Amino acid sequence: MTISITNSRKLVDVRNRIIHGCDSVSDNVVWGIVIKHLPVLKAEVEKLLSE
Incomplete structure (x- = not known):
């Protein structure tokens, strides 16, 4: 079985x-990832x- 996770x-x-x-990661970048990618990952x- 192959497990495929987007991105x-x-x-x-x-x-x-x-x-x-x-210190080099913007809060806005992290928040954007949470909003856009976390629901897909979940x-x-x-x-x-x-399965």
Whole structure:
């Protein structure tokens, strides 16, 4: 079974920037990601868990 998460590489990259260089990450960028990408990620994870 292949697990496919939309924008998974970008999500990992943002996580790494937040963890390793949080002073260079804008609050607006983080908030934009939360609003735009978190609902998609949540739906994909819920679908995977229900399989």
